[in-house]
Amino acid sequence: MAQCRSLVAAGGARGLEAAALLGMSLIQQGQQEEGRHFLAEATRQRELLDGLALADLGGGLLLLGFAAQAVTNLEEAAAQAPDDGYIHNRLGLALALLGRFEQAIEAFENALALLPGNPGFRVNLARVMVRVERWQKALDYLGQVDDLPGDSGSLAWEIRLEALVGSGRLDEAETLYRSAAVPGSGSTQFDRLAAMIAAGRDRHDEAEFHYRQALAKNPTNVRALEGFSILSEARGRFFEAIPLLQKAVELEPESATLWVQLATVFLRSKAVFQAEKAVQKALFLTSEREGPQHVTALCTLAGVEEEKGNVQAAEEEYRHALAIDPENTLALNKLGHLLVQLGRIEEGITLFEKISKKTPTIGQTFLIRARHYPDDPVQLEMLEQAAARPGLGGSVAAGIYFELARAWEHRGDYDRAFSCAHQANKVRRAWLTYDSMEIQRETERIMATFTRSLFEQRQGGGDPSRLPVFVLGMPRSGTTLVEQILASHPRLFGAGELGQITTWAQGLTVMGRHLGTGPPYPECMATLSSVQIAKMARYCLTELQKFDPDADFVINKLPHNFRHIGLIQLLFPNAAIIHCMREPRDVAISSYFLDFAAKSHGLGYAFDLREFGFHYLDYQHLMDHWHEVLPGKILDVRYEELVEEPEVQVRRMLDYLGLEWDPSVLEFQKLERSVKTASVWQVRQPIYKTSRQRWRNYAKFLGPLEDVLSGRDDHATSPPEQPA
DSSP, X not given: OHHHHHHHHHOHHHHHHHHHHHHXXXXXXXXXXXXXXXXXXXXXXXXXXXXXXHHHHHHHHHHHTOHHHHHXXXXXXXXXXXXXXXXXXXXXXXXXXXXXXXXXXXXXXXXXHHXXXXXXXXXXXXXXXXXXXXXXXXXXXXXXXXXXXXXXXXXXXXXHHHHHHHTTXXXXXXXXXXXXXOTTTTSHHHHHHHHHHHHHTTOHHHHHHHHHHHHHHOTTOHHHHHHHHHHHHHTTOHHHHHHHHHHHHHHSTTOHHHHHHXXXXXXXXXXXXXXXXXXXXXXXXXXXXXXXXXXXXXXHHHHHHHHTTOHHHHHHHHHHHHHHOTTXXXXXXXXXXXXXXXXXXXXXXXXXXXXXXXXXXXXXXXXXHTXXXXXXXXXXXXXXXXXXXXXXXXXXOHHHHHHHHHXXXXXXXXXXXXXXHHHHHHHHHHTOOOOHHHHHHHHHHHHHHSOHHHHHHTTTOSOOOXXXXXXXXXXXXXXXXXXXXHHTSTTEEEOOSOOHHHHHHHHHHHHHHHSOSSOOTTGGGGTSOHHHHHHHHHHHHHHHHTTOTTOSEEEEEOGGGGGGHHHXXXXXXXXXXXXXXXXXXXXHHHHHTSOOTTOOGGGGGGGOHHHHHHHHHHHHHXXXXXXXXXXXXXXXXEHHHHHHSHHHHHHHHHHHHTOOOOGGGGGGGGOOOOOOSGGGTGGGSSOOOXXXXXXXXXXXXXXXXXXXXXXXXXXXXXXXXXXX
């Protein structure tokens, strides 16, 4: 080091090269301020540095956390000294820190090709393979690494454990985790990996505990923040996931991967503006290299455009992504599903078939979702084997099991179909803390607040506009079909599932409970002034008018708005409310076979037939209340009657709305609009009757539901074991 200082003092090109080496060495020894000084000296005339000096400068910048500047120097160093494996390895580390994993893999592979015996290079390759979820590749690289001492050994152990968890080999992972001599015991990473194992075993509370332990030890551990956010998102707790990812991007602001994840969580929580800002940051970070990360960011931007209703712009972004990488599974999948939603089903199937050639399990799952079933049952057996493998999402792949249930039903094997649906629902239910008793207590509060006397006192309030039309009821009761039929009328616009009313209800609760401004929702509705209610109504109307300024009516089709009919009536006393009804056992089976993805506690009842029964009785009780306190305000439309006598029932709805007959309403399948709900298939073809009485195929499994609906079971009894 003394020699380096002498060379720096002498100046010239050799002095600059010595400054770069000295700066990196000092930073490695913890002397950051002095190290920064020498790196700054080298940077001022970096054009005089040779490849090795550029590598030292890049290494010092990397140690300081300036990954982007480090990459610039290390790429130039690798170009000048292409046979130096250590430079390529250092470049891989910088690229990985930026989240540019595919380029990092290339750099590490170059390093390993030059120095195949270097175990550290193999560990680095394994680590980045884990980041891109190539679990077996990671294990293969680690399999060629002997036991390493110290921190390197701990890192290799952690990577091996994470790869085992990711590949679904939880028994091996747990054995390794519980081994007597655990290199990482007590570390943040140890807690993080313990959380991953617990999540794979459906022990979600335990997983949360370990993540909290990890962050208590090291609040700046980005991987723990990221993992905890994924767990929170999977449990529908976006309010937890968002700040965790915001903290992560503060710590690694140049990680495009983290910005995309943040944008995705914002999007799933319907915070579209924030999602767009986050994805634009990811696009900026990846714009220079149109690689896999840029493609992922483009797909996320397309998702934002979809949420905004700009389906043409969304399609353009997906096609832009595929122009960069025609084989990209994410882009093919997202575009395929958008095309299906738009009714261009054959185009979507073509894309899913392309995925299937590359990754059969994923492709076949998408094809089944698109009602394109395999002819050979052996393919279903193979999918079932893949679905039974535990992983980070739980003890089985619930999403695949839901599609298998649909496929076995298509083949008429109803026992096998129900078994797959049961496996899927069991895992999904484990993510949630749904409490049917709590929902019942909330319903009692709603009925106690929204009385006939309240509506009489508030008569003449709200906004008299007839623009909003609310289509509501239990999910799977025909709400999408009704919306599509009505939206085919030239004077109506179907806006889909809008969260305006539920957002107001949630916001009023937050203000009441946490800001101390008064009682929460629904009790606050008795204390809000007429001016406040009118302001809320005008805000909703302004948003609705943006969908189609020329429409006489705009439809908000959100099934669970049935809980907020009282709020709707106070805001819009002249609004039409169409209530969709259906045989409860058909609603139950239709919900039980549908993947709600365990993202909403409000849908927690759908994953258990007994809980569905309690929820249905609660819904029925509440609807009886609305009819009693708002006589003649709500139009009931029964699904079975709609599919049996469509013209009769559609005329009833149009008469209720005060609209003239238009024959286009019976050709609703021709309407060009995006339909995102699971009923997309029904609204893309003329009315059919085959879904009536579907429950009879599963009658022998419906005991828990029948017991609740008949009154033989109530909340006081312990839940019976549901048949598999």
